[in-house]
Amino acid sequence: MDKREHLIEIATNLFSERGFENTPLSAICETANVSKGLIFHHFKSKNGLLREIFMKTTKLIVEINTTKSENLSPNEHLTELLESFFVQLKADKLFFQFNLNVIVQPSTREVLNDLIKERSSFILRETKTIFDKIDAPNSLVKSHMFIAELDGIALSYLSIYEDFPLKQIKEHIIKKYSKQ
Amino acid sequence: MDKREHLIEIATNLFSERGFENTPLSAICETANVSKGLIFHHFKSKNGLLREIFMKTTKLIVEINTTKSENLSPNEHLTELLESFFVQLKADKLFFQFNLNVIVQPSTREVLNDLIKERSSFILRETKTIFDKIDAPNSLVKSHMFIAELDGIALSYLSIYEDFPLKQIKEHIIKKYSKQ
Amino acid sequence: MDKREHLIEIATNLFSERGFENTPLSAICETANVSKGLIFHHFKSKNGLLREIFMKTTKLIVEINTTKSENLSPNEHLTELLESFFVQLKADKLFFQFNLNVIVQPSTREVLNDLIKERSSFILRETKTIFDKIDAPNSLVKSHMFIAELDGIALSYLSIYEDFPLKQIKEHIIKKYSKQ
Amino acid sequence: MDKREHLIEIATNLFSERGFENTPLSAICETANVSKGLIFHHFKSKNGLLREIFMKTTKLIVEINTTKSENLSPNEHLTELLESFFVQLKADKLFFQFNLNVIVQPSTREVLNDLIKERSSFILRETKTIFDKIDAPNSLVKSHMFIAELDGIALSYLSIYEDFPLKQIKEHIIKKYSKQ
DNA sequence: GATGAATGAGTATTCATTCAT
DNA sequence: AATGAATGAATACTCATTCAT
Numbered sequence: 001m002d003k004r005e006h007l008i009e010i011a012t013n014l015f016s017e018r019g020f021e022n023t024p025l026s027a028i029c030e031t032a033n034v035s036k037g038l039i040f041h042h043f044k045s046k047n048g049l050l051r052e053i054f055m056k057t058t059k060l061i062v063e064i065n066t067t068k069s070e071n072l073s074p075n076e077h078l079t080e081l082l083e084s085f086f087v088q089l090k091a092d093k094l095f096f097q098f099n100l101n102v103i104v105q106p107s108t109r110e111v112l113n114d115l116i117k118e119r120s121s122f123i124l125r126e127t128k129t130i131f132d133k134i135d136a137p138n139s140l141v142k143s144h145m146f147i148a149e150l151d152g153i154a155l156s157y158l159s160i161y162e163d164f165p166l167k168q169i170k171e172h173i174i175k176k177y178s179k180q
Numbered sequence: 181m182d183k184r185e186h187l188i189e190i191a192t193n194l195f196s197e198r199g200f201e202n203t204p205l206s207a208i209c210e211t212a213n214v215s216k217g218l219i220f221h222h223f224k225s226k227n228g229l230l231r232e233i234f235m236k237t238t239k240l241i242v243e244i245n246t247t248k249s250e251n252l253s254p255n256e257h258l259t260e261l262l263e264s265f266f267v268q269l270k271a272d273k274l275f276f277q278f279n280l281n282v283i284v285q286p287s288t289r290e291v292l293n294d295l296i297k298e299r300s301s302f303i304l305r306e307t308k309t310i311f312d313k314i315d316a317p318n319s320l321v322k323s324h325m326f327i328a329e330l331d332g333i334a335l336s337y338l339s340i341y342e343d344f345p346l347k348q349i350k351e352h353i354i355k356k357y358s359k360q
Numbered sequence: 361m362d363k364r365e366h367l368i369e370i371a372t373n374l375f376s377e378r379g380f381e382n383t384p385l386s387a388i389c390e391t392a393n394v395s396k397g398l399i400f401h402h403f404k405s406k407n408g409l410l411r412e413i414f415m416k417t418t419k420l421i422v423e424i425n426t427t428k429s430e431n432l433s434p435n436e437h438l439t440e441l442l443e444s445f446f447v448q449l450k451a452d453k454l455f456f457q458f459n460l461n462v463i464v465q466p467s468t469r470e471v472l473n474d475l476i477k478e479r480s481s482f483i484l485r486e487t488k489t490i491f492d493k494i495d496a497p498n499s500l501v502k503s504h505m506f507i508a509e510l511d512g513i514a515l516s517y518l519s520i521y522e523d524f525p526l527k528q529i530k531e532h533i534i535k536k537y538s539k540q
Numbered sequence: 541m542d543k544r545e546h547l548i549e550i551a552t553n554l555f556s557e558r559g560f561e562n563t564p565l566s567a568i569c570e571t572a573n574v575s576k577g578l579i580f581h582h583f584k585s586k587n588g589l590l591r592e593i594f595m596k597t598t599k600l601i602v603e604i605n606t607t608k609s610e611n612l613s614p615n616e617h618l619t620e621l622l623e624s625f626f627v628q629l630k631a632d633k634l635f636f637q638f639n640l641n642v643i644v645q646p647s648t649r650e651v652l653n654d655l656i657k658e659r660s661s662f663i664l665r666e667t668k669t670i671f672d673k674i675d676a677p678n679s680l681v682k683s684h685m686f687i688a689e690l691d692g693i694a695l696s697y698l699s700i701y702e703d704f705p706l707k708q709i710k711e712h713i714i715k716k717y718s719k720q
Numbered sequence: 721g722a723t724g725a726a727t728g729a730g731t732a733t734t735c736a737t738t739c740a741t
Numbered sequence: 742a743a744t745g746a747a748t749g750a751a752t753a754c755t756c757a758t759t760c761a762t
Contacts, residue, residue, distance in 0.1 A: 019285050019287060021201045025756075025757065026756075035722060035723045036758085037758095037759090038722055039757095040758070045758080097286075100284050104277070104281050106199045106202065106281075116340065141349060144336060145329075148329060148332030148336045151332040152331040153328045155284075155331050155332065156324060156328045159284050160331075165324060205733090206730090206731075215748045215749060216748090217733095217735085217750095218747055219733095220734080226731095226733090377646070378646055379647060381561045381645075382561075384734075384736085385735075385737090386735075396737085396744085397738090397739085397745070398742080406737090457646075461645060461646075463695075464641050467558075477702075480701060484701070504696060504704065504705060505709065505712065508695070509689055509692050510692070511691075511695050515640075515643075519649065521664070525681060529685065543725080564753085565753065565754090566751085566753095574727090576728080577728070577754090578726055579754095581724085581726070724760100727759080727760105730754105732752105732753100732754095732755105733753090734751085734752080735750095736750100737749100740744105741744085
C-alpha cells in the first residue's frame with residue numbers, strides 16, 4: 001500500500017466533500033492514519049497536494065480524449081463526448097463539484113492558475129478540432145458555446161437546481177448536436 | 181452616513197475580490213473604519229452578513245425582472261434579458277464571481293441554502309413564463325438550457341478562458357434566441 | 361410594573377440557572393425586554409446588579425430570623441431553624457446554588473466581600489445567641505459546626521450527590537439538635 | 541522537562557488562584573513559556589485541560605485512600621482520615637478552593653459531570669465501609685453526614701469566615717468521631 | 721520514509737461599558 | 742426613564758508549517 005497514493009485518494013474525497021479551504025490537513029491525516037509530517041514530506045505544502053490532485057485529473061481527461069477512436073463523423077464524436085459527460089456527471093457529482101470549486105475560488109484559482117490554463121486550452125483545442133470539420137469559420141465560437149453549455153449544465157445540476165431535469169436536458173442537447 | 185449600509189457595501193466588495201472565506205472580518209472593519217463589535221451588533225455573525233448581502237442581490241434581481249415592460253414579444257423579451265446580462269457581466273465581473281463562489285463552495289452553500297433556492301426558483305419561473313409563449317411543451321427544458329448557457333458563459337468568461345470571445349458569443353446567442 | 365424590580369427578579373433567576381459569569385447582560389435584557397442601557401442606568405454595572413441581588417437576599421434572611429418568636433426554648437429554636445432550612449433548600453434549589461456560587465468564585469467573592477462578611481457574621485451571631493443558652497463555653501465552636509453542617513448538606517445535596525437522602529438526613533440532624 | 545506535565549502543574553495553580561473561568565489560556569502559556577497551540581495539541585480544549593487536572597486529583601485521592609493500612613479500628617480509621625483532612629486543608633487552601641469552585645459553578649460542573657460522580661461515589665463508598673463497622677443500619681446517613689461536615693468546614697474556612705476556629709473545630713470533631 | 725511535539729499568526733466571536741439622543 | 746448604536750479589549754480555538762528524532 002503506497003501511502004502517497006493513499007493520501008491523494010483520501011484528500012481528493014475530502015476536498016470534494018467539504019471544499020479545499022474547509023478541509024484541514026489534520027482531517028486528511030486522521031482519515032489516512034498518517035502523521036502530519038508525512039504530507040509535507042511528500043507534497044511540500046497543502047497547495048502542493050492540491051496541485052498534484054488537479055494534475056492527476058487533467059491527465060485523466062487527456063487520456064480519455066486521446067484514446068478515443070478517430071474514425072467517427074464529427075457529429076458522432078460530439079454525441080459520444082456528450083454521452084460520457086452525462087455518465088460521469090451523474091457518477092462523480094462530488095468530484096465535479098470539487099473542480100468547479102477550485103476554479104471559482106480566488107485563492108485556489110491562483111495556486112492552480114497555470115494548470116487550469118493548460119487543461120482548459122487542451123479541452124478547447126480538442127473541441128475545436130471537431131467543430132472545424134462541421135463549421136470551420138465559426139468553430140471557435142461554437143466550441144466555446146459547447147463547453148459553456150456543459151459547464152452551465154453541471155453548475156445547475158450540482159449547485160443550483162435540486163430537481164434539475166438532467167435526463168431531458170441530455171436528450172435535448174444530444175439531439176441538437178447530432179444533426180448540426 | 182448609515183454605517184450598516186456602508187458595511188454591507190464594503191463587505192460586498194471585499195468578498196467579491198478575495199472570496200468570502202479569505203476575507204477576515206478585520207479587513208472589513210479596517211476598510212470601513214469601524215470596530216469588530218459593530219458587525220456582530222448588526223449582523224449577528226459573519227454568516228449573517230453574507231446572508232444579508234445575498235438577499236440584497238436577490239431583491240435587486242427581482243426588481244429588475246418585475247419592472248420590465250410587458251408589451252414585448254417573447255423573443256424581444258429574451259433579447260432584452262440577454263443584452264442586460266452581457267452588459268452586467270462585463271461591468272460587474274467581481275460581483276458575478278462572488279455569486280458563483282458562494283453557490284459552489286460547500287460551506288457558504290450550506291449557509292445560503294434557502295436563499296439560493298428562493299432566488300433560483302424565481303429566475304426559473306420568470307424564464308419559463310417567456311418560453312411558455314414560445315414552445316409550451318418544452319418550456320421547462322428550454323428554460324433550464326437558457327439559464328445553464330448563461331451561467332456557463334459567465335463561468336468560462338470569469339474563471340476559465342482569459343481570451344473568451346465575449347462579444348461574438350453574445351452575437352451568436354442573441355441571434356439564436358431572437359428567431360426561436 | 362417597576363422595570364427595576366423586574367430586572368432584579370429576572371437577573372436572579374438567570375444568575376441562579378447559569379451562574380453569574382456565564383450570564384451576559386444581553387440575556388437579561390432579552391428576557392426582560394429592555395435595552396442594555398437601562399441596566400447601567402439603574403445599577404451602574406453588572407457587579408452593581410450582583411450586589412443589589414445579594415443585599416436583597418441578606419435582607420430577607422435578616423427579616424426571617426428577627427421576626428421569629430422569642431418564647432421558644434433553645435432546642436425548639438434550633439429545630440425550627442432546621443425545619444425552615446430544609447423546606448427552603450428543597451423549594452429554592454437554584455437560589456441556594458447561586459449563593460454558594462458567588463461565595464466560592466474568586467471574582468464574585470471579591471466584589472461581594474463586605475456583603476458576605478456582613479451576612480455571615482449576622483448568621484453566626486444569631487446562631488451563637490442560641491447556643492449560648494445551651495452550652496456557653498463551647499457556643500462559638502458549636503455554632504460554627506452547626507452552620508458548617510448545613511452548608512455541607514446544601515453542597516452535597518445541590519452539587520455532589522444526585523441521590524442524597526435529604527429526608528433521612530433531616531430527621532437525623534433534627535433528632536440530634538433537639539436533645540442537645 | 542515534560543512540557544505536558546509542566547502545563548498541568550501551572551494550570552492547576554492558576555485555576556486555583558483565579559478560578560477556572562477567570563484564567564485565560566494566555567496566562568497559562570505565558571507562565572509556562574509555551575505557545576497557545578501546544579495546549580490544544582495536548583488537551584484538545586480548555587475544558588480538556590480541566591478534565592485532565594480533575595482526573596489527576598481523583599487519582600491522588602484514590603491512591604491515598606487505598607494504600608491506607610487496614611489493621612485499624614473503624615474509629616481509629618476515622619481519626620486518621622480527619623487528621624489528614626485538616627492537614628491538607630491548611631496546606632492546600634487554594635487547591636481545595638479550586639475543587640469547590642468547579643463543582644459549584646454550573647458551566648464547569650457540566651464539563652466534569654461524569655468525573656465528579658465517579659469521585660464522589662468513590663468517597664461515599666470508602667466512608668460507608670468504615671461506618672458499616674460502627675453502625676451498619678445507619679451507615680449511609682452517617683457517611684453522608686460525615687462528608688457533608690467536612691465539606692461544610694472547608695467551605696466556612698475557605699470562603700466564609702476569615703477567623704474560622706479551625707483548630708478547635710478539629711479537636712471537637714475528632715473527639716466526636718473517636719468515640720462513636 | 722515517518723512521527724509528533726511545538727509554533728505563531730490568524731480568526732470569529734463575546735461582552736461589559738459608554739454615550740448621544 | 743429608556744434606547745440602541747458603537748466600542749475595544751479579551752478569548753478560545755484553528756491550522757499550515759517546521760523540525761528534531
